[in-house]
Amino acid sequence: MSSPCVSSIIGTGSYMPEKILTNEELSKIVDTSDEWITTRTGIKERRIAADNQATSDLATAAALRAMESAGVKPEDIDLIVVATVTPDMPFPSTACFVQKNIGASNAVCFDISAACSGFLYALQVARNFLNAGTRSTALVIGAEKLSTLVNWTDRNTCVLFGDGAGAVVIRAVDSATEAPGRVLSTIMGSDGNLVNLLRVPGGGSACPITAENIDSRLNTIHMEGKETFKHAVTRMCQASEKALEMAGLTKEDISLVIPHQANARIITAIADRLDLPHEKAFMNVDKYGNTSAATIPVALDEANRQGRLKRGDIVLLVAFGGGFTWASSVIRW
Ligand code: ACO
Numbered sequence: 449m450s451s452p453c454v455s456s457i458i459g460t461g462s463y464m465p466e467k468i469l470t471n472e473e474l475s476k477i478v479d480t481s482d483e484w485i486t487t488r489t490g491i492k493e494r495r496i497a498a499d500n501q502a503t504s505d506l507a508t509a510a511a512l513r514a515m516e517s518a519g520v521k522p523e524d525i526d527l528i529v530v531a532t533v534t535p536d537m538p539f540p541s542t543a544c545f546v547q548k549n550i551g552a553s554n555a556v557c558f559d560i561s562a563a564c565s566g567f568l569y570a571l572q573v574a575r576n577f578l579n580a581g582t583r584s585t586a587l588v589i590g591a592e593k594l595s596t597l598v599n600w601t602d603r604n605t606c607v608l609f610g611d612g613a614g615a616v617v618i619r620a621v622d623s624a625t626e627a628p629g630r631v632l633s634t635i636m637g638s639d640g641n642l643v644n645l646l647r648v649p650g651g652g653s654a655c656p657i658t659a660e661n662i663d664s665r666l667n668t669i670h671m672e673g674k675e676t677f678k679h680a681v682t683r684m685c686q687a688s689e690k691a692l693e694m695a696g697l698t699k700e701d702i703s704l705v706i707p708h709q710a711n712a713r714i715i716t717a718i719a720d721r722l723d724l725p726h727e728k729a730f731m732n733v734d735k736y737g738n739t740s741a742a743t744i745p746v747a748l749d750e751a752n753r754q755g756r757l758k759r760g761d762i763v764l765l766v767a768f769g770g771g772f773t774w775a776s777s778v779i780r781w
Contacts, residue, residue: 453620455575457629457779459518462614462749463509464736465497471607478603485607490712494610494737496595502536504545506613507591510745511546517752518617520585525552525617527586529574530559531566531741533648533770534593546589556583563646564708564769565636566590566741568777571618571765572634578620589615590741597648599668608710609669610737614745628759633694634777635687642679645672646770676772680714683774684766685721691764691776699723703761703781704751708768709733709743718766730756740769757781 470493471482485491497506507530515522530543543557562569567590574586591613598606621627650666651657657667684707692698699722707715712733719729730747739746744765751757759781766776 451622451624453579453581454623455578455618455631456621456627457616458619459514459617460749460752461510461513461517462746463506464612465495467496468493469496474607480603480607490733491737492734495612497593497611503532503534503591503593504536504542507546507589508549510613510615511550511587511589514615514617520617522551523554524585525555525587527574527577527583528555528557529570529588531570531590532559532592533561533563533740534596535559562773563771564740565767565773565775567744568765568767568775569636571777572636574618575631585619587615587617590745592740592742594740597669599665605669605671608738610739612736612739612742612746614742614749616745628781630780632778632780633691635690636775638771638773642772645675679772680768681717684718684768687774687776688722688764688766691778695778701762702764704728704730705764706730706744706747707766710738
């Protein structure tokens with residue numbers, strides 16, 4: 449290639465497990481109701497992976513669909529990055545399991561841990577490889593089996609999360625060409641001072657798995673919901689504005705926002721702060737709940753397959769998650 453490389457999304461895919469867990473069913477497990485969950489979060493149901501499905505199985509199914517939509521073969525893929533907080537095991541990486549499953553023998557593979565911002569972090573890391581010219585075609589996947597981290601006795605958190613996977617194929621293209629799906633900008637941020645607000649305290653080196661720790665449910669998600677909510681809205685708005693500015697665009701240019709799907713109230717708050725009509729904010733949190741790193745690639749794939757993305761549209765992706773971490777990316781479709 450004569451001109452410098454840029455990165456373009458050339459295919460999208462997603463996979464959601466078959467089993468549906470409704471609010472009604474949850475209200476038989478904990479003291480909650482469809483009415484409470486719907487009004488506070490917008491969630492109606494979520495998907496739960498089968499016992500014999502690991503995160504890499506969800507990731508593989510999404511990856512194969514993205515590869516089919518991009519028209520690429522396994523041997524074309526030379527980088528696989530999986531964003532997840534529910535890896536198959538501490539090591540090897542979930543990305544290596546995906547590599548084995550799809551037969552992408554030319555790929556370099558690793559995982560990224562940035563909670564719900566993971567997919568956009570992974571997109572930026574992969575984009576840096578492609579723009580530097582050291583890799584040409586990457587699979588970027590967000591995949592989670594959060595049902596394994598949920599405390600099914602805690603109504604504050606168990607109603608919020610679900611399982612699923614989404615993927616994109618990105619390719620290095622000549623910057624002189626007008627390739628569709630071009631990633632125009634990505635910004636990322638983190639604030640480690642707030643690690644305690646959203647975390648799984650047990651199961652790592654700080655607090656290894658013991659029978660006692662499992663009895664205290666330290667191996668499950670702990671969240672300060674109200675604080676997380678406030679930071680999520682502020683950081684996602686700031687990140688969106690910065691990513692737009694970096695791309696040389698304004699709010700008026702946005703065709704569709706695809707925000708992290710954690711809570712419908714967070715999504716409408718972001719749309720309001722960006723002065724966007726609510727129809728311009730993509731929402732599927734009602735069907736899937738919060739699938740952490742998977743929400744954005746799943747939503748992007750749905751928007752793509754529903755024909756909501758037209759050539760030339762400006763699409764803003766924005767996420768927030770544990771860490772805290774946040775990120776935003778602007779794509780010209
Ligand atoms: N059913 C019924 N009542 C409930 C439930 C439930 N499922 N959960 C909580 N309540 C009760 C609480 O006990 C509380 O009762 P109290 O007043 O008697 O103490 C009451 O409802 C209100 O609880 P709040 O915490 O004030 O509810 P809030 O309106 O803040 O909604 C929620 C809670 C949905 C968790 C919200 O704060 C939220 O969405 N936070 C952000 C989550 C998020 O964005 N996460 C993003 C990242 S996730 C990641 O990185 C993995």
